[in-house]
Amino acid sequence: MSFDLIVRGGQVVTPQGVRRLDIGITGGQIAALGEELGGARQELDAGGRHVFPGVVDAHVHLNEPGRTDWEGFETGTRALAAGGATSFVDMPLNSSPPVLTRARFEEKARLGEEKSRLDFGLWGGLTPLNLGELDDLAAAGVCGFKAFMSHSGLDEFPAADDLTLYEGMRAAARLGLVVATHAESDDFTRRLTEAARAQGKAGVRDYLETRPVVTELEAVGRALLFARDTGAALHLVHLSSGAAVALAFEAKAKGVDVSIETCPHYLHFTDEDVERVGAALKCAPPLRPKAVQDDLWRELLAGHVDIVGSDHSPAPPDMKTSSDFFALWGGISGAQSTLNVLLDGGHHRRGLPLELVAALSALNPAQRFRLPGKGRLEVGADADFALVDLNEEWTLTDLHDRWEQNPYRGQTFRGRVRSTYSRGRTVYEHGVVVDAIRGKLLRPSPRPASMP
Missing domain, CATH: 2.30.40.10 (Urease, subunit C, domain 1)
Incomplete structure (x- = not known):
């Protein structure tokens, strides 16, 4: 031959x-x-x-159209390629307008094929504004629907209330697509934030204390309940704690169709790094204490995490510059570093089997989101x-x-x-x-x- x-x-x-x-x-x-x-x-x-099979980064924010000055297909895919990625799935925000309709999907797909260096899929949004659009988005070719259970940071992409999330999961189950959720309790985080602001708090530690692990656990439990009741395929994005992973893995063992994602920054950095580095490490859920990170690593090494995605979400420097930590844009630039972190094993150089690295970064996301031809080195x-x-x-x-x-x-x-x-x-x-x-x-x- x-x-x-x-x-x-x-x-x-x-x-x-x-x-x-x-x-x-x-x-x-x-x-x-x-x-x-x-x-x-x-x-x-x-x-x-x-x-290695090319990284399939199923969680990036390349923000085109509308916020290409934050990041776009051209620059974002440069970074992905430098990190060993060969395909990605772009989130429906922070594009402006976000991908809530078929027309927005088609516009973004056209721009991607003009500018992206890598093959790509697109998430559609699931918000109270577009429940009636899910069938059209599915027909257009979205890889799944993304919902926030807390404020997204952008009013044009509102959080899904319980009924919206539940009805969205019912629709996704009928359409055979995954629902991805940002799982933090909106009521919990909002009220803690309001209380901190009322006391004039503005520091790094003040912010971290408004999003404790329990706010993640509460939302994860609720999303799992809805998924079990509707039969939907649920994808829990960027889990930051071993406790949240354990909760989801227990539900999976009982038959809930759930996949579990974490991010390289939760594996590599801790809350102490946020205090040292500042704005570049602000995200939600926030980085956790080392003991929580150690629990997350134990869950990953036990095979309880399915996918590691970068959640690459940059913003211009003026949005990451303020003496008020609450006012800063919450997003980490990491498209280039997923494979680096997994291969290195974090600061403590935990030895990940190479097959597990390939599964977390390529095989599992390609399988979960049904990306044809991706994720495996096979004929x-x-x-x-x-x-x-x-x-x-x-x-x-x-x-x-x-x-x-x-x-x-x-x-x-x-x-x-x-x-x-x-x-x-x-x-x-x-x-x-x-x-x-x-x-x-x-x-x-x-x-x-x-x-x-």
Whole structure:
């Protein structure tokens, strides 16, 4: 067999284990995996490198159209590619207007195909404003519906009250799509914030104390109850605590169709880092004390977390500059660092099996959101992969997203992405992003949204 490209002699990370294999690629897809494959127009020497499936980042905010000055497809996908990502699913906010209708979906899809370097899917919104639009959004090709159980930070994307969330889950179950929820209690966090503000509080620790772990647990429990009653597929985004993961995993064991996501910043930073770094580490739910982070790591190492997504959500510097911590935009720039954190294992270098790294970052999100051809290094899949030097210790200095207010700058990691390939094409190599490559829109394949 003659191939367009052979990736020669890399340590290939598959769900079954790590093996030294050649990868034969034809027409942008993997045509063969084996030893000593022969016959190709081009060869890529992967000796001394591990070949990981390209990261599938199912939680990013690239904000186009409307807030491209925060982040857009061009700059956001540069950062993703530099971090080993080959596809992503973009959230319905902070685009302006948000993706609440089919027309907004089609506008965003067009812009993505014009500007994105990587293949991409799109989330639709689930808010009190657009319950009647869910069928049209599903027909257009959304990968699922995103709802906030607390204030999103943008009035144009209001939180889903209990009835809206419940009815949205009923619709999603009928449509065969996932509902993703930002699980924090709106009443709890709002009233704690109002009390703090009434006392004139404005500091980092004041903010952290208005969003304790219990506000996450309460909302997670409510979302799980609705999912069990409606039969909906639920995706819990950015869980920040081991207790929340344990609660969701217990429900999964009892038959609730739920997938569990955390983010690299919860695995890498703690509340003490927020006090040290400031605005670049403000997010919601907030970063937690080390003991809570240790619990989260235990749950992840036990296999109870399904997906790690970056929740990349930058904003211009003027929105991240204030003496009033409550007034700052809450979002962390992290599109470039998901694989870095997983490979390094956090500050304490917990050893994650490479198969688990690949599952958390690629296989599971591709499976859960039914992204055709993504997430696996196997025959018939898209030739999406990253070449990684696991032995290199390095410090992150070169960032590729729009703004440089990034908490990972200056962090030292072990394991470095050297190049990234999307459908067999180089999109990133040795610090350089290839501008000419363009991605395509991914619509979910017609099968149940199950986990592997």
